[in-house]
Amino acid sequence: MAVLETQELTYIYSAGSPFEKVAVDHVNLKIDAGQIIGVMGHTGSGKSTLIQHFNGLLKPSSGRVLLDGRDIWEDKNKIRDVRFQVGLVFQYPEYQIFEETVYKDIAYGCRNMGLDESEIKLRVIETACDIGLKEEILERSPFELSGGQKRRVAIAGVMAMRPKVLILDEPTAGLDPAGRDKIITHIKNYHRRTKNTVLIVSHSMEDIAGFADKILVMNKARLFCFDDTVKVFGRSEEISEIGLDVPQITKVFTKLKKQGLDFGKEVYTVGYAKDLIIKYLRERGL
Amino acid sequence: MKNIIEIENLHFSYRDDTGNLSAEVLKGINLNIKEGEFVAVLGHNGCGKSTLAKHINAILVPTDGKVIVNGIDTSDDSRIFELRQCAGMVFQNPDNQIVSSVVEEDVAFALENLGVPYEEMRRRVDDSLKAVNMYEYRLHSPAQLSGGQKQRIAIAGIIAMQPRCIILDEPTAMLDPQGRKEVMSTIRQMNREKNITIVLITHYMDEAAQCDRVVVMDRGNIILDDTPKGVFSHVQKLKEIGLDVPQVTELAWELKNAGYDIPDDIITEEECVEAIKKLFGGKTIGSS
Amino acid sequence: MLKDITIGQYFPSSSIIHRLDPRFKIVITFIYILMLFTGSSVSSLAVGAVYTLMSVLLSGIPVKMFAKSVKPLLPFLLVTAVINLFLVDSGDIYFEWKFIKITEGGIDISVFMVVRIILLITGSSVLTYTTSPITLTDAIERLLSPLKKLKFPVHELAMMMSIALRFIPTLIEETDKIISAQKARGAEIDTGSFTTRAKNMIAILVPLFISSFRRADELATAMECRCYNGGEGRTRLRQLKSSPKDYIALGITVIFYAAAIITAHWLK
Numbered sequence: 135m136a137v138l139e140t141q142e143l144t145y146i147y148s149a150g151s152p153f154e155k156v157a158v159d160h161v162n163l164k165i166d167a168g169q170i171i172g173v174m175g176h177t178g179s180g181k182s183t184l185i186q187h188f189n190g191l192l193k194p195s196s197g198r199v200l201l202d203g204r205d206i207w208e209d210k211n212k213i214r215d216v217r218f219q220v221g222l223v224f225q226y227p228e229y230q231i232f233e234e235t236v237y238k239d240i241a242y243g244c245r246n247m248g249l250d251e252s253e254i255k256l257r258v259i260e261t262a263c264d265i266g267l268k269e270e271i272l273e274r275s276p277f278e279l280s281g282g283q284k285r286r287v288a289i290a291g292v293m294a295m296r297p298k299v300l301i302l303d304e305p306t307a308g309l310d311p312a313g314r315d316k317i318i319t320h321i322k323n324y325h326r327r328t329k330n331t332v333l334i335v336s337h338s339m340e341d342i343a344g345f346a347d348k349i350l351v352m353n354k355a356r357l358f359c360f361d362d363t364v365k366v367f368g369r370s371e372e373i374s375e376i377g378l379d380v381p382q383i384t385k386v387f388t389k390l391k392k393q394g395l396d397f398g399k400e401v402y403t404v405g406y407a408k409d410l411i412i413k414y415l416r417e418r419g420l
Numbered sequence: 421m422k423n424i425i426e427i428e429n430l431h432f433s434y435r436d437d438t439g440n441l442s443a444e445v446l447k448g449i450n451l452n453i454k455e456g457e458f459v460a461v462l463g464h465n466g467c468g469k470s471t472l473a474k475h476i477n478a479i480l481v482p483t484d485g486k487v488i489v490n491g492i493d494t495s496d497d498s499r500i501f502e503l504r505q506c507a508g509m510v511f512q513n514p515d516n517q518i519v520s521s522v523v524e525e526d527v528a529f530a531l532e533n534l535g536v537p538y539e540e541m542r543r544r545v546d547d548s549l550k551a552v553n554m555y556e557y558r559l560h561s562p563a564q565l566s567g568g569q570k571q572r573i574a575i576a577g578i579i580a581m582q583p584r585c586i587i588l589d590e591p592t593a594m595l596d597p598q599g600r601k602e603v604m605s606t607i608r609q610m611n612r613e614k615n616i617t618i619v620l621i622t623h624y625m626d627e628a629a630q631c632d633r634v635v636v637m638d639r640g641n642i643i644l645d646d647t648p649k650g651v652f653s654h655v656q657k658l659k660e661i662g663l664d665v666p667q668v669t670e671l672a673w674e675l676k677n678a679g680y681d682i683p684d685d686i687i688t689e690e691e692c693v694e695a696i697k698k699l700f701g702g703k704t705i706g707s708s
Numbered sequence: 709m710l711k712d713i714t715i716g717q718y719f720p721s722s723s724i725i726h727r728l729d730p731r732f733k734i735v736i737t738f739i740y741i742l743m744l745f746t747g748s749s750v751s752s753l754a755v756g757a758v759y760t761l762m763s764v765l766l767s768g769i770p771v772k773m774f775a776k777s778v779k780p781l782l783p784f785l786l787v788t789a790v791i792n793l794f795l796v797d798s799g800d801i802y803f804e805w806k807f808i809k810i811t812e813g814g815i816d817i818s819v820f821m822v823v824r825i826i827l828l829i830t831g832s833s834v835l836t837y838t839t840s841p842i843t844l845t846d847a848i849e850r851l852l853s854p855l856k857k858l859k860f861p862v863h864e865l866a867m868m869m870s871i872a873l874r875f876i877p878t879l880i881e882e883t884d885k886i887i888s889a890q891k892a893r894g895a896e897i898d899t900g901s902f903t904t905r906a907k908n909m910i911a912i913l914v915p916l917f918i919s920s921f922r923r924a925d926e927l928a929t930a931m932e933c934r935c936y937n938g939g940e941g942r943t944r945l946r947q948l949k950s951s952p953k954d955y956i957a958l959g960i961t962v963i964f965y966a967a968a969i970i971t972a973h974w975l976k
Contacts, residue, residue: 177596191888222892230889232914246894308593310464310623312662337596379597382667389693394704404667408674501935509933516923517930521842521874528945530934535941563877
C-alpha cells in the first residue's frame with residue numbers, strides 16, 4: 135500500500151500575476167511504505183515545491199495529495215496533524231534552531247504535538263541516539279556546537295515527531311566528506327530501526343546511489359522518472375543531460391561499454407565496480 | 421617563476437574575550453606559491469584551511485611567523501589596501517558578499533573605494549563582467565540571479581581590482597552542480613587567460629583534481645603538498661583524515677589491493693578507462 | 709511568494725519623469741509640497757491640482773496605482789475631516805445642535821485638508837514610483853553632502869540605507885523559509901491563540917536575528933576585502949548628470965509655485 139500518493143498534482147506560483155510560474159505540472163506518483171527514495175532535480179526543477187506538498191505546507195493548485203489513501207486537504211483544520219506524520223527537514227536546517235538547549239530544540243516539534251513530558255523525554259533521548267548526539271550535549275546551547283552537530287540537532291527535531299514519512303532536503307549540503315558520511319550513516323540507521331519511509335533530496339547521484347531503493351527525478355516541473363535505482367542509472371546519460379551529476383564510476387562504465395567492454399550491468403558504486411571487474415577478470419583467467 | 425605568496429612558519433591562535441590566546445589553529449605552516457599557479461587546499465572542516473586563507477589578505481595576521489604576498493608583509497598596516505587589491509578573496513555564501521542592489525555597482529564597489537576615476541572604472545567594470553560572462557546581467561538585481569551567477573559576480577568584483585592572486589574559500593559549497601561547473605570554469609579561465617594565481621579552498625575532490633597542485637591540511641598542519649596525482653595516490657592517508665578521493669582513484673586503489681597491476685595515480689575517467697582496458701588485455705566483453 | 713512583492717514602489721519605465729535627475733526630482737517635490745500649502749484659496753489649490761495631474765499623466769503610470777496609494781489613508785482622512793467639520797468654529801454658522809456646529813470655516817478646513825493630503829500623497833508617489841530606492845538614496849546622499857563639513861555622517865547613512873535595500877529581498881526569502889521550517893515542526897503561525905502565536909514568533913525571530921548577525925559579520929569582512937574604508941576619497945560608478953530637461957522641469961515647477969502664491973493673494 136502506498137503511504138504517499140499524488141494525483142495530477144499541479145502547483146502554480148503567483149497565479150494571475152506577471153510572475154506566474156508552473157512549478158509542479160500534473161505529477162502522479164505512489165510511494166510505498168518503508169522505502170528510501172532519492173529525489174533528484176536541478177534548482178528550479180520543482181522538487182522543492184513537490185516535497186512541500188507532501189506535508190501540506192503548500193496547497194495544490196489542482197490535483198490531490200493522499201496520505202494513507204486519504205486526501206490531506208480533506209479537512210484543512212487537521213493539516214497540522216499531517217505535518218506530524220510527514221516530517222520535513224529543510225535545506226540548511228541548522229538555521230531554524232532557536233531554543234536555548236539542544237534538548238528543548240529537539241523537543242519543540244513534540245511539544246507542538248501536545249505530548250506529555252515523559253513521552254517527550256523518551257523521544258528526545260531516542261532520536262539523539264539515532265542521530266549520533268551524545269546525551270551530555272543535550273543540556274548545552276545548540277549555538278556552541280559545530281556546524282555538522284547543529285545540523286544533526288535540527289534533523290533530530292523532526293525525527294522525534296516520529297513521522298511515518300521523513301523528508302530531508304539536501305541533508306548533506308555544504309558539509310565535508312566526513313560530515314556527509316556521518317549524516318548518511320545516521321539516516322540509514324534511523325531507517326533500519328524504524329522502517330519508516332525516507333525521502334532524501336540531492337543534486338548528486340553519488341550521494342544517494344549507495345542506499346536508495348528508488349529514485350525520483352524531476353525536470354522542468356514534470357516527473358522525469360520514478361523507478362528502481364538500477365533502472366534510473368540505466369538512463370544516466372539522459373540524466374546528465376538534464377543537468378544532474380552522475381557518479382564518476384557510472385561515467386567510466388558507460389565509456390567502457392562504448393569501447394567494447396560491456397559488463398551488462400548498471401554500475402554506480404565503487405565496491406560493485408571492483409567486484410564486477412574482478413569477476414570478469416577471473417572468468418577470463420586474468 | 422617568482423613566488424607570489426610566501427608563508428613562513430605561520431602560527432595562529434584566536435584570542436578569547438579576555439585577550440588570552442586559545443588553542444593554536446595553525447601550527448607552523450610553510451608554503452610558497454608561485455605566480456600563475458592553480459593550487460587547491462583540501463582538508464576537513466576545522467582543519468585550519470579557512471584560517472590560512474584569511475591570512476593571505478590580512479583579514480587575520482599571524483600570531484607568529486610571516487606572510488608575504490607580492491612582496492608585501494601582511495602585518496604592515498600601511499600597505500593594507502595595496503595588499504587587498506593584489507590578493508582578492510571570494511567567500512562561500514554568495515549572498516553575504518554582494519553589497520549593492522545593482523550588479524554593475526557591486527562589481528564597481530572596490531574601485532569606488534579605491535577612488536578609481538569614472539572613465540577607467542566604467543571600462544574595468546565592463547571588462548570584468550564580460551570576463552565572467554555576466555555582462556548582459558549588469559543592470560539586474562542580485563536577488564534575480566542563481567547562486568552560480570552571484571558567485572561569478574563576486575569574482576568579477578575581485579577581478580575589477582586587477583589582482584595578481586585570488587583566494588576562494590569554498591566558493592562552490594552552497595551551489596548546485598550547474599553552478600559549480602560555471603564557477604569552476606570561470607576560475608580556470610581567470611587562471612589561464614589572465615595568469616592570475618588561484619588558491620582554491622575546497623572539499624570537493626573533483627575540483628582539486630583539476631588544479632596544478634594540491635595542499636592537504638590536517639589539524640593546523642600541511643600533511644601533503646604535491647600534484648593531484650601525487651596527493652591522491654595516498655588513498656589510505658586521505659581516508660584516515662576524513663577526506664575522499666575521486667571514485668576512479670578509489671577503484672584503482674581497490675583493484676591494486678586485490679593484487680592487480682594497475683597504476684595508483686589515476687585521477688581522471690579517461691585514465692581509468694584505459695587502465696581497465698589494459699587489465700583485460702585489449703579483449704572485448706559483450707553481455708549478450 | 710513573499711519575494712515577488714515589489715520592494716519600494718518603483719515602476720521601471722522610461723517616461724520623461726523617470727529620466728529626470730533624481731536630485732532635481734527631490735528638490736521639485738519639496739517645492740511642490742510648499743506649493744500645496746500656500747494660502748488657502750481655491751485657486752491656489754487648483755494650481756496644485758493641475759500640476760499634480762500633469763505629472764501623473766507624464767509619468768505614464770496607471771492612475772489606479774495612485775488610487776491604490778491614497779486608499780489606505782482614506783478612513784483616517786474622513787475621520788479628521790469630520791472632526792474638523794464639526795468642531796471648527798469660525799465664520800457663518802450653517803447648522804447647530806448642542807456642541808456640534810457646522811461653520812463656513814469648518815467646511816473650508818476639512819475640504820482643503822482632504823484635497824491637500826490626497827494631492828500630497830499622489831505627488832510624492834510620482835517621486836517614489838518613478839525613482840528606484842537605490843537611486844533615491846544616492847540622490848539624497850549627494851544633496852546632503854554639504855553637511856559632511858558639519859561632521860554629519862552622510863555617506864555612512866546612505867551606505868546603511870543601500871545595504872538595507874540590498875538585503876530586503878534576501879531577508880524576506882529567509883523569513884519565508886524559517887516560517888515554513890517551523891510550520892513543518894508544527895508551529896502555529898496563523899492559527900492558534902494569541903499566546904501560542906506570540907511564542908511561535910520567537911521561533912521565527914531568534915533564527916532570523918542570528919542569521920542577520922552572521923550575514924552582517926560576513927558582509928563586513930567581504931567589504932573590507934574590497935578595500936572599503938568609509939566615504940573618504942570614494943568615486944562613483946553611478947553618475948548623476950543634470951541636463952536641460954531637469955532645469956526646464958524645475959523652472960515649470962517654480963512658475964506653478966509662483967502662480968499659486970499670486971492667485972492666493974489676488975483672489976483672497
